[in-house]
Amino acid sequence: MYSLSEENYLKAIYHLSNNGEESVNTNAIAEEMKTAPASVSDMIRKLSKKKLVNYQKYRGVTISSKGKYIALNVIRKHRLWEVFLVEKLSFKWDEVHEVAEQLEHIQSNQLIERLDEHLGFPKFDPHGDPIPNANGEIAPIPTTTLSMLKPGDKCRVICAKDSSSDLLVYLDKIKISLGARLEVTDFHAFDGSFSLEVEGANPITISSKVTENIIVEEL
Amino acid sequence: MYSLSEENYLKAIYHLSNNGEESVNTNAIAEEMKTAPASVSDMIRKLSKKKLVNYQKYRGVTISSKGKYIALNVIRKHRLWEVFLVEKLSFKWDEVHEVAEQLEHIQSNQLIERLDEHLGFPKFDPHGDPIPNANGEIAPIPTTTLSMLKPGDKCRVICAKDSSSDLLVYLDKIKISLGARLEVTDFHAFDGSFSLEVEGANPITISSKVTENIIVEEL
DNA sequence: TATTTTTTTTAGACAAATCTAAAACTTATA
DNA sequence: TATAAGTTTTAGATTTGTCTAAAAAAAATA
Numbered sequence: 001m002y003s004l005s006e007e008n009y010l011k012a013i014y015h016l017s018n019n020g021e022e023s024v025n026t027n028a029i030a031e032e033m034k035t036a037p038a039s040v041s042d043m044i045r046k047l048s049k050k051k052l053v054n055y056q057k058y059r060g061v062t063i064s065s066k067g068k069y070i071a072l073n074v075i076r077k078h079r080l081w082e083v084f085l086v087e088k089l090s091f092k093w094d095e096v097h098e099v100a101e102q103l104e105h106i107q108s109n110q111l112i113e114r115l116d117e118h119l120g121f122p123k124f125d126p127h128g129d130p131i132p133n134a135n136g137e138i139a140p141i142p143t144t145t146l147s148m149l150k151p152g153d154k155c156r157v158i159c160a161k162d163s164s165s166d167l168l169v170y171l172d173k174i175k176i177s178l179g180a181r182l183e184v185t186d187f188h189a190f191d192g193s194f195s196l197e198v199e200g201a202n203p204i205t206i207s208s209k210v211t212e213n214i215i216v217e218e219l
Numbered sequence: 220m221y222s223l224s225e226e227n228y229l230k231a232i233y234h235l236s237n238n239g240e241e242s243v244n245t246n247a248i249a250e251e252m253k254t255a256p257a258s259v260s261d262m263i264r265k266l267s268k269k270k271l272v273n274y275q276k277y278r279g280v281t282i283s284s285k286g287k288y289i290a291l292n293v294i295r296k297h298r299l300w301e302v303f304l305v306e307k308l309s310f311k312w313d314e315v316h317e318v319a320e321q322l323e324h325i326q327s328n329q330l331i332e333r334l335d336e337h338l339g340f341p342k343f344d345p346h347g348d349p350i351p352n353a354n355g356e357i358a359p360i361p362t363t364t365l366s367m368l369k370p371g372d373k374c375r376v377i378c379a380k381d382s383s384s385d386l387l388v389y390l391d392k393i394k395i396s397l398g399a400r401l402e403v404t405d406f407h408a409f410d411g412s413f414s415l416e417v418e419g420a421n422p423i424t425i426s427s428k429v430t431e432n433i434i435v436e437e438l
Numbered sequence: 439t440a441t442t443t444t445t446t447t448t449a450g451a452c453a454a455a456t457c458t459a460a461a462a463c464t465t466a467t468a
Numbered sequence: 469t470a471t472a473a474g475t476t477t478t479a480g481a482t483t484t485g486t487c488t489a490a491a492a493a494a495a496a497t498a
Contacts, residue, residue, distance in 0.1 A: 005455065026476055039456055041477050046454090058463055058476060088307075089333040099327045108318045114308040224485065245446055258486055260447050265484095277446060277493055 004105050007074050008033065009043050010052060013063050014071035019138075023060040072136040078104035079125035079132075080115055086126040087119060093126040094168035127168070128159025128178045128215070144218060146182070146194065147211035154183045155216035162213045170210070175201035182216070223324050226293050227252065228262050229271060232282050233290035238357075242279040291355035297323035298344035298351075299334055305345040306338060312345040313387035328353075346387070347378025347397045347434070363437060365401070365413065366430035373402045374435035381432045389429070394420035401435070 002010075012032045016024045026044070030037040048055035052067035063071065081103040085091040091099075113134065116122075123139070124130055130139040142158055149155060157180045160167060171177070175198055185203065186195035192208030221229075231251045235243045245263070249256040267274035271286035282290065300322040304310040310318075325331075332353065335341075342358070343349055349358035361377055368374060376399045379386060390396070394417055404422065405414035411427030 003454080027474090035455095036457060037476065038458080038478080042455075045477095085330070089330070089337055091329075091333070095329070099325070099330050102325045102327070106318070106321045108321070110310075110314070111304070111308070111318050114310070118308055222484080246444090254485095255487060256446065257448080257488080261485075264447095 001107065002070060005043065006047065006050075006052070007070065007105060009040075009047060010063065010067050010071040011074050013053060013061060014068060014075070017063055019141075020063050020068045020071075023062050025060045029061075069136040072132040072138060074104050075138075076132040076134070076136075077106070077112055079129060080112060080119065080122070082125045082127075083119050083122045083131075084115060087122075092168075092172070094165040094172070096126060097163050097165065124159070126178075127163050128157075129163075142215055142217060144216055145212050146184075146214040146216050147192070147208055149184045149194075149216070149218065151184050151187055154181065154219040156181050156219055158215045158217050160213060161215055167210070167213055171214075174198070174204050174206065176214070181219070220326065221289060224262065225266065225269075225271070226289065226324060228259075228266060229282065229286050229290040230293050232272060232280060233287060233294070236282055238360075239282050239287045239290075242281050244279045248280075288355040291351040291357060293323050294357075295351040295353070295355075296325070296331055298348060299331060299338065299341070301344045301346075302338050302341045302350075303334060306341075311387075311391075313384040313391070315345060316382050316384070343378070345397075346382050347376075348382075361434055361436060363435055364431050365403075365433040365435050366411070366427055368403045368413075368435070368437065370403050370405050373400065373438045375400050375438055377434045377436050379432060380434055386429070386432055390433075393417070393423050393425065395433070400438070 009029070012029055013024050014020055016028050016032055026037050026040045029040045029044075033040070044053060044055055044061055047053045047067065048061075051064055052070065053061045053063050055061045078100045081100045082096045085096040085099060086093060116134075122131060130141060132138040144155075145161070146155065146157075157176060157178055159178065160171065176182070181199040183197040184194055185197055186205075187193075188195070188205075192211075193205055194208075194211050195203065195205045197203050228248070231248055232243050233239055235247050235251055245256050245259045248259045248263075252259070263272060263274055263280055266272045266286065267280075270283055271289065272280045272282050274280045297319045300319045301315045304315040304318060305312060335353075341350060349360060351357040363374075364380070365374065365376075376395060376397055378397065379390065395401070400418040402416040403413055404416055405424075406412075407414070407424075411430075412424055413427075413430050414422065414424045416422050
């Protein structure tokens with residue numbers, strides 16, 4: 001139906017536009033896709049012709065509802081495959097992204113609906129991100145990051161914002177997993193780092209770069 | 220590593236060459252790949268440059284050991300995914316081919332080795348074809364077809380030679396499944412059809428086109 | 439063996455997705 | 469508000485895999 005490249009562009013635009021809310025500029029897409037800005041212009045024109053994005057030259061792009069539907073379908077497949085890899089094939093949460101990037105492009109509704117069923121209709125992927133349903137509807141992602149909390153605040157970890165292997169391996173190392181309960185014990189203004197109590201583990205201090213990438217629910 | 224197209228050509232050449240034994244001609248490949256003979260010439264030259272096939276102009280191609288290894292790896296993946304679809308996702312044996320054609324190109328050794336383990340290291344796919352191991356070694360496929368038997372002969376069904384949906388749906392309908400025990404009761408010279416007793420089902424008469432596509436073990 | 443038929447290859451073109459370099463446009467700044 | 473800086477687009481090429489039409493080679497046949 002749509003090429004691998006088209007699907008990847010739509011997914012990138014969806015993510016960069018804050019889930020379809022905002023307009024995205026060419027350079028941002030180029031950086032996300034690790035491609036030249038000129039290539040982005042070409043592809044945008046193509047997607048625009050197919051009504052998958054709204055586009056005016058030099059004015060950035062917004063994703064159309066048709067484009068959003070396709071993007072969410074690819075994201076659905078990506079996240080369901082991630083659940084499969086972790087739950088059924090014992091992959092670690094930091095090992096699944098690359099393979100899921102390939103599996104997300106397999107075309108078969110029957111396959112994905114049966115996979116969903118086989119996995120028990122999961123609502124979240126191994127990083128805590130919500131899985132869109134077959135109609136392209138997705139639960140809102142909470143926006144509170146650990147970095148927004150103050151000393152004394154308690155929270156529960158909801159999801160990792162960045163699914164890069166580096167972050168996930170680090171979180172494993174310091175025993176912060178999804179659902180973990182944390183308490184902020186101190187904030188260090190000098191570099192923005194936080195000291196935390198982690199339920200069932202040793203107290204730790206982590207950088208602002210990390211706290212900005214942990215989505216939490218305040219308790 | 221190798222493009223989707225290259226993998227598909229190698230797979231086609233492997234199959235057409237009787238598992239790497241014989242030389243294959245351009246037109247046969249073109250027909251198998253549903254492409255123009257000219258395209259085949261182009262691709263063969265490319266595969267030859269990469270030492271995946273041995274090729275002399277106008278003389279046909281043979282697959283090299285490197286090419287055979289790649290083809291068998293793709294076939295391994297294809298058949299493991301077919302087992303997955305049937306065993307874990309309840310696909311019927313006639314529904315798996317198309318999806319497996321996509322899944323066979325996913326690149327990840329970790330994925331395929333874990334899938335193999337998850338499935339309990341199956342030796343045969345849902346059509347009875349042997350699954351190559353990770354070293355590209357494959358069990359020989361028996362060559363006796365039902366069409367070679369005589370009235371009075373008894374046999375067990377080993378595999379379906381053709382994995383087209385049409386044949387498989389038909390075999391289901393007449394209750395011939397893998398492992399089924401059959402007895403040839405009559406041969407009709409006029410059209411080559413066979414009358415059979417099927418253990419646990421009604422006697423049937425089937426055409427030569429079908430008997431030629433059922434691999435059996437004589438009992 | 440000469441000729442016809444079939445098979446295979448080459449020549450030249452095309453579409454998709456990418457690139458670099460240069461031009462055009464927008465935004466920021468003096 | 470003119471100019472500089474940054475962003476985006478166009479122009480023109482390249483690579484991969486495909487095509488059609490024509491030429492070349494091999495095989496079949498008279």
